[in-house]
Amino acid sequence: MLMPAHGDRGFTLIELLVVIAIIAVIAAVVVMLVNPLEILRKSRDATRLADLKGLMKSIEVGLQDAEGNSAAFLCYTPASAPCNSKSTDSGDMRSNDGTGWVKINFSSLPNVTVVTLPLDPTNDTSHFYQYYSDGSYYEMDTVLEGEQNQKLMENDGGDNPGMYEVGSSLTLIN
Numbered sequence: 001m002l003m004p005a006h007g008d009r010g011f012t013l014i015e016l017l018v019v020i021a022i023i024a025v026i027a028a029v030v031v032m033l034v035n036p037l038e039i040l041r042k043s044r045d046a047t048r049l050a051d052l053k054g055l056m057k058s059i060e061v062g063l064q065d066a067e068g069n070s071a072a073f074l075c076y077t078p079a080s081a082p083c084n085s086k087s088t089d090s091g092d093m094r095s096n097d098g099t100g101w102v103k104i105n106f107s108s109l110p111n112v113t114v115v116t117l118p119l120d121p122t123n124d125t126s127h128f129y130q131y132y133s134d135g136s137y138y139e140m141d142t143v144l145e146g147e148q149n150q151k152l153m154e155n156d157g158g159d160n161p162g163m164y165e166v167g168s169s170l171t172l173i174n
Helices: 013-034 036-065 070-074 147-154
Strands: 083-086 130-133 138-142 164-167
Touching: 013 036, 036 070, 036 138, 036 147, 036 164, 147 164
Parallel strands: none
Antiparallel strands: 083 130, 130 138, 138 164
């Protein structure tokens, strides 16, 4: 029976270091390509876009039901226009009765279901939802984080290239 020589039992230290270095380079390339922080930013932006689009549709349906009394509809609390609010203001900003960050009483609308108002995924001083109405028109804004979404803010038709703007008039919030 042949016995292996004493030096043939395993890998040398240099071989192990080369394999570890190759794995480290591959891991670094994968992290650079995937960029987990950008994926998180894009996920939060997708939530922001869906939230504002859904609210805009609900407001448009409510405006049709308001039958010419848009000022009372768009500025339920306070009951006079103009009105504005942010999702970071104090109080229950998720409330759908006109006291939340959107000053519309969604709870009184028969054809619209908005159980609670959405809040920005981070909802801090840099990223929040904003509402403004002059009684005839309205605008909602937010800031998008993702690098690819910067063009959405610049090309949304509004007057502020640093905000994503939706609504019936995109020049109400400066």
